[in-house]
Amino acid sequence: MLSVVDRNGRRVRMLDAAEVEAMLAAFARPGATAAARTRGADMVRKAQQRNSWFRCACLDGTEPAPILVPVAESHIRRSPHHPDHADACPFEMGDACSAAHARRLREPEPGDVFRLVGAARPGDAAAAVAGARTGRRGVCKTFERDKLSQLLFKLLFDAQVHRVGRGPRGPVEQWEAVYRAARGIPLGEDLPLSDVLHTDPGQLDLLLGCLRSRQRWPRMSRPHGVLVFVAARIEGEVIVSASGVRLVVEGPVAVFGPGRGSRRTGPFIVAVLVASPDGRAPPVPMKAYAQPCWSAEDILPLDSARERETLDILVRFQAWMAEEGYAVGITKPLYDRAKYYFGDKDPDQVVKPDFEGTVHAVAGHRFLRTFVTETMGFDTSEYRAKKVRLKQILTGKPGCYLEHVAHGGAAQAGNDMRFRKDLLAFGKLVMQADKRKTA
Numbered sequence: 001m002l003s004v005v006d007r008n009g010r011r012v013r014m015l016d017a018a019e020v021e022a023m024l025a026a027f028a029r030p031g032a033t034a035a036a037r038t039r040g041a042d043m044v045r046k047a048q049q050r051n052s053w054f055r056c057a058c059l060d061g062t063e064p065a066p067i068l069v070p071v072a073e074s075h076i077r078r079s080p081h082h083p084d085h086a087d088a089c090p091f092e093m094g095d096a097c098s099a100a101h102a103r104r105l106r107e108p109e110p111g112d113v114f115r116l117v118g119a120a121r122p123g124d125a126a127a128a129v130a131g132a133r134t135g136r137r138g139v140c141k142t143f144e145r146d147k148l149s150q151l152l153f154k155l156l157f158d159a160q161v162h163r164v165g166r167g168p169r170g171p172v173e174q175w176e177a178v179y180r181a182a183r184g185i186p187l188g189e190d191l192p193l194s195d196v197l198h199t200d201p202g203q204l205d206l207l208l209g210c211l212r213s214r215q216r217w218p219r220m221s222r223p224h225g226v227l228v229f230v231a232a233r234i235e236g237e238v239i240v241s242a243s244g245v246r247l248v249v250e251g252p253v254a255v256f257g258p259g260r261g262s263r264r265t266g267p268f269i270v271a272v273l274v275a276s277p278d279g280r281a282p283p284v285p286m287k288a289y290a291q292p293c294w295s296a297e298d299i300l301p302l303d304s305a306r307e308r309e310t311l312d313i314l315v316r317f318q319a320w321m322a323e324e325g326y327a328v329g330i331t332k333p334l335y336d337r338a339k340y341y342f343g344d345k346d347p348d349q350v351v352k353p354d355f356e357g358t359v360h361a362v363a364g365h366r367f368l369r370t371f372v373t374e375t376m377g378f379d380t381s382e383y384r385a386k387k388v389r390l391k392q393i394l395t396g397k398p399g400c401y402l403e404h405v406a407h408g409g410a411a412q413a414g415n416d417m418r419f420r421k422d423l424l425a426f427g428k429l430v431m432q433a434d435k436r437k438t439a
């Protein structure tokens with residue numbers, strides 16, 4: 001499945017089964033032990049020293065193939081200059097692909113500054129144009145978090161839109177919360193996001209006018225602003241907003257999650273960086289990041305279209321429990337939760353359940369249980385192994401682990417039904433235990 005290649009893509013040698021296993025254990029599974037990571041890291045170190053890459057055969061050996069690049073002698077990253085991996089490739093889905101990626105999944109510290117652009121450099125415009133020629137323009141699939149996406153996550157997290165039950169719901173409430181949150185997020189000295197944030201792509205001219213009229217910009221930066229809005233779909237370099245506005249992006253449009261073409265189904269919550277490519281030319285939409293969201297009216301961010309169905313079922317369970325006098329809180333974790341599950345024991349660990357839930361009795365506000373729900377989006381052995389690993393990590397923690405199998409296809413209605421039944425059974429257990437205690 002993996003081979004070592006030189007920088008021209010010529011094969012040096014195949015990895016044997018034990019070596020592939022070491023790479024998978026180190027970089028494609030959450031909860032890898034320190035020992036497993038060391039073995040994979042040793043292989044990466046050797047590849048780095050010999051100036052070689054890893055070629056992945058997940059696209060059935062078609063050329064050019066997806067490439068994994070050694071980083072800092074101990075980690076790998078997916079090469080953005082080679083084809084995307086297959087959707088179900090373990091290296092595509094790995095949360096722990098590189099230490100840098102793991103760091104970017106950490107919750108920002110209060111007061112962290114989100115510097116989106118540097119000062120203008122003479123070469124930037126040329127680089128931007130060259131980038132357009134080498135295919136850096138238009139849609140690319142991503143599982144990474146660059147600065148722009150980190151900013152979007154911070155904004156959604158602070159606005160609390162990732163929580164169903166306690167967070168703001170409904171478009172008006174949510175966007176008000178977004179604007180409030182933007183006031184507390186600095187893009188540099190004396191530049192809160194709220195000063196340069198617009199949420200209507202049809203008002204790009206208004207944002208450009210505001211960038212022109214602003215006198216002061218943070219040191220070592222240049223005029224820039226951010227558009228955040230809901231996109232119905234993405235067509236190459238054109239983002240079509242839910243209200244039908246077509247916004248052309250000059251650089252890359254990174255779309256989070258699996259799937260190509262029609263399988264990348266919107267709506268998305270999108271952040272667009274608007275800035276001058278070189279500091280002299282007028283600002284333009286330079287790059288964009290898109291994350292699937294719940295619906296055009298609800299910007300709760302999700303990792304895939306399949307999670308929409310999981311969340312829909314969870315919300316029906318929430319309504320059913322509410323009728324019985326129990327409040328179910330549902331949270332989409334936006335950051336690594338290893339600290340919550342492990343404390344400070346293992347700083348390299350990344351644990352991000354698809355959904356976390358809590359159950360309270362409304363009368364007396366009694367806290368009863370937590371639970372975790374995973375959306376099983378693929379049916380491959382590696383994917384199942386990854387989820388089993390997560391289950392092992394989470395089972396034994398206080399709470400309950402539930403799975404929603406969502407591969408799609410003819411079996412989906414049955415799988416949805418099973419998930420509903422599992423949820424109801426869980427709810428009944430929690431209520432019975434509560435009634436015994438309070439009887």
Ligand SMILES: [Zn+2]
Nearest residue numbers: 056058085089
């Ligand atoms: Zn692959």
